[in-house]
């Protein structure tokens with residue numbers, strides 16, 4: 126039995142795979158802890174998850190755009206490595222696992238300088254900057270995709286994206302989230318920091334097509350009039366009319382929108398007139414996925430892997446600024462599998478409403494749900510834990 130240190134932080138996409146793997150290792154009798162940035166999101170998540178946490182300084186090696194790194198950030202990164210060396214010299218873990226992102230760097234570099242074995246996990250289809258710095262001395266790299274750009278295939282093991290493999294029964298999840306049992310439940314989630322773009326566009330789109338005069342009054346004249354207004358040409362319009370009448374039945378709609386903590390007040394005030402629209406800063410994702418019938422999301426790997434595990438059809442609006450547009454690539458794969466609909470950001474005004482209406486049909490959703498489950502990353506945490514155990518000194 127060994128101590129495994131998870132070096133991670135910054136965003137949910139790096140933190141939650143570490144959490145899932147930590148729980149798997151603990152269930153095998155190992156000890157696991159998170160090493161990340163002091164005061165970062167990872168500190169809060171570790172506490173919520175009952176995991177030990179050690180915080181150090183961390184600094185970004187690249188600015189979000191292009192350009193040279195900020196020298197103060199480089200100094201912080203250096204201090205972080207020194208602090209992580211002190212922690213790891215004391216704890217002497219059997220292996221340090223790096224999940225990428227600037228907050229994982231101190232732990233991984235410190236381990237390598239102390240000759241403690243390191244293993245990496247790359248969540249995206251292209252090796253990230255932090256991982257590029259550490260890959261040469263790492264024993265193995267677990268990946269979420271078959272091929273990872275910039276990574277020697279001999280070093281790569283495709284394990285999948287570790288997700289929290291927990292499902293709640295739907296009623297329990299709805300209760301936990303203070304949602305009702307009858308309505309079609311749409312989860313809006315822009316990634317771990319929220320998405321300003323989705324925050325600005327989704328409420329109004331849903332208000333227009335599903336608002337109090339819309340779907341909520343099944344088959345009302347107002348609904349049909351709205352559909353007539355929005356969907357040209359005639360053929361499409363008829364299709365949507367059929368879909369809507371099939372979809373609503375006795376159902377109504379409710380929305381759970383995770384805005385990201387900083388945007389919450391603004392979105393909450395924008396949706397306060399819609400009692401079926403619930404905004405929250407950050408949501409318990411296991412409960413939210415367990416309750417959702419449909420999701421509107423960005424296309425980060427973690428989000429899409431969770432949608433697949435829970436069998437939730439997803440309308441994806443990839444973040445155009447993601448490194449080398451990797452979110453577009455992620456979303457295309459999901460769409461090709463039939464598990465979701467890709468709406469490019471520039472086309473949201475024209476296409477998002479239509480995509481929601483298309484998915485309001487239970488038959489359409491059932492097909493997409495099966496396709497999503499076909500992509501489930503079930504077992505990824507266990508496969509990655511196997512790889513980690515294989516590298517223990």
Ligand SMILES: CC(=O)N[C@H]1[C@@H](OP(=O)(O)OP(=O)(O)OC[C@H]2O[C@@H](n3ccc(=O)[nH]c3=O)[C@H](O)[C@@H]2O)O[C@H](CO)[C@@H](O)[C@@H]1O
Nearest residue numbers: 136137138141248316317383407408410425426427428447
């Ligand atoms: C802007 C950016 O570069 N995003 C990247 C980042 O995304 P980001 O950090 O947004 O990560 P993902 O979409 O991969 O995952 C978000 C995670 O946060 C959780 N969550 C989110 C909202 C909430 O209210 N509650 C909650 O628990 C989700 O359940 C999920 O586990 O890392 C991913 C994996 O490296 C990349 O694919 C994304 O492109």
